[in-house]
Amino acid sequence: MNSNIAQTQLESERESSIWKNKQFLFLWTGSSINSLTFHVFVLAIPIIIYELTQSTLAMSAMRAIQFIPNVLLGIVIGVIVDRLNRKRLMLNALTTQIVIIASFVILLFSNSLQLWHLYLLGFVLYSSSYAFGNAYHTILPLIMPKGQLTTANSALSFVSTLINLVGPAFAGFVLLYMSYTVGLTVTLAGMLVLLILTSFVQIPHQEKDTRKLDRQGIWLDIKEGWQQLVATKELWIATLMVLVSNFASSLSGAVLIFYALDSFKINSGELGFIFSASAVGGFIAAFVAKKSREWASRGQLFITAYYFAVAGQFILFLSMNWYWLAIGMFLLGIQVTFFNIHYLTLRQEATPNHLLGRVAGTSSMIMKLAAPFGYLVAGLLGEVIPVHYIFLGSTIIYLAVILVAIRTPLYKMK
Incomplete structure (x- = not known):
């Protein structure tokens, strides 16, 4: 018990020394x-x-x-x-x-x-x-x-x-x-x-696999990275959440500028303000991410981030002028940055360092696969339905991710 307290105190002291590293x-x-x-x-x-x-x-x-x-x-x-x-x-x-x-x-x-x-x-x-x-x-x-x-x-x-x-x-x-x-x-x-x-x-001496990577084939290396990612259930679930949300965000992202210009006839300055609002949201999320670990478990924080995405996309759908678009992008900026900070930390903490490059590469590839497909789908849908309904579709996708995620081990993760 005392050793745990000492360890906690040591980590607390280290937290304050980040800028001395x-x-x-x-x-x-x-x-x-x-x-x-x-x-x-x-x-x-x-x-x-x-x-x-x-x-x-x-x-x-x-x-x-x-x-x-x-x-x-x-x-x-x-x-x-x-x-x-x-x-x-x-x-x-x-x-x-x-x-x-x-x-x-x-x-x-x-x-x-x-x-x-x-x-x-x-x-x-x-x-x-x-x-x-x-x-x-x-x-x-x-x-x-x-x-x-x-x-x-x-x-x-x-x-x-x-x-x-x-x-x-x-x-x-x-x-x-x-x-x-x-x-x-x-x-x-x-x-x-x-x-x-x-x-x-x-850089301190890095961990090496005892079987030595240079003596095994590249396909075995890839297989090990894949197996490590899938075996870490919480990380795997979070990766799939990002895969689906990347599809949803690419749907709305593909038509946002067109919608803003076509529906509200905004100028370039107002368009810049809309995207700046997203950056401001990310700025705030980065500021509170560390403190948020005291508020809830990491799994609950992952889910909470997606409530911001649901709200942001739904506001884009209901938007009556470019101010509403800026508010929606502000909430989406919070979601993306907040989730990414905790996702990167989870991946670093849960993965043995000698496998981290492969796990990062594999998870990154999986997460980016949906974006090109989302751009294509949004372009096709924009030709046959009112563009703002695409934002509603993204809202429903994010909401579906939440409903599924709260029934997984990720939600119970400490």
């Missing part, structure tokens, strides 16, 4: 700067494609390329992360991204950039970006005490949401007063900062 600060600072400057690239590429082609199809194809590495290579990248030295993999992934952004700068400077360059280099860029993100996720439990994982994920989500709030404005300012070449150089500088700070990170 140099390894975490290196990664947190570097990724924050990189995320901000990467917004310049994200905004510049669609504009460049439009100037090259004036084609919406060409622009949407580039958007699809962002998802392809996750869907096609998620599991394989997870295996690679578990097999190789994770810090070295992060450095190599960042170096690859730097080379690609530098290639864009050179092609723009020489006025020789073509559409196929964007597609090919973009695929490699997003693949290496996903590899870095997977390794980052698996390293976090190695440099943080277990009791700090929720706090760390909240801090990461908090600054990510803040950057998503100010990043587009920052990118617009940069591209308004500078050329694309200079703008992408800003992105390049952010990546270089992250590369330098990542090189300073000292």
Whole structure:
């Protein structure tokens, strides 16, 4: 009993020292700067494609390329992360991204950039970006005490949401007063900062499977990751919840801008405010996520997050002006961020570290599968029914997820 109290006190003391952890600060600072400057690239590429082609199809194809590495290579990248030295993999992934952004700068400077360059280099860029993100996720439990994982994920989500709030404005300012070449150089500088700070990170000796990954086949590696994910019942159920909710959110997300423009004739500033409302909701969710563990069990928190989604989607359905759309997006921003923080923490806590890369890759691939299908279905439905009924359909899907989830072991999870 005394040992349990001592352990609780120790974890409580560690909770207050998150900002004294140099390894975490290196990664947190570097990724924050990189995320901000990467917004310049994200905004510049669609504009460049439009100037090259004036084609919406060409622009949407580039958007699809962002998802392809996750869907096609998620599991394989997870295996690679578990097999190789994770810090070295992060450095190599960042170096690859730097080379690609530098290639864009050179092609723009020489006025020789073509559409196929964007597609090919973009695929490699997003693949290496996903590899870095997977390794980052698996390293976090190695440099943080277990009791700090929720706090760390909240801090990461908090600054990510803040950057998503100010990043587009920052990118617009940069591209308004500078050329694309200079703008992408800003992105390049952010990546270089992250590369330098990542090189300073000292990672403790990571757990290794006694059978040694390098002596077994890649298919066995994949099988082990899949079995671990399915065997962890609460994590598996939460993953399926995200799979279904991604379908629901992609349904509404596919038609939201069209609905706002067509029904309320809003301008770009009002449209920006609607999406900023979502970021504000995420900002608040990240702020309270750590404290929420004192209010209810994690399983109950998962379910509670989806009540916000039900309310948000239903408000979108009932919306009478763009203010209502902003309120709905605010609630949806709370749901997504709040759920993601606790999901990432659960995955890190429940998965042996030598399997974490594969489990993260497998679960991420499963969760992203529904998004392209949802976009397609929404596009077809929008041709035959009033668009706002798609929001009602998303509401019903979220409500169905809640009704099923409360009858699973996830709801009883402590």
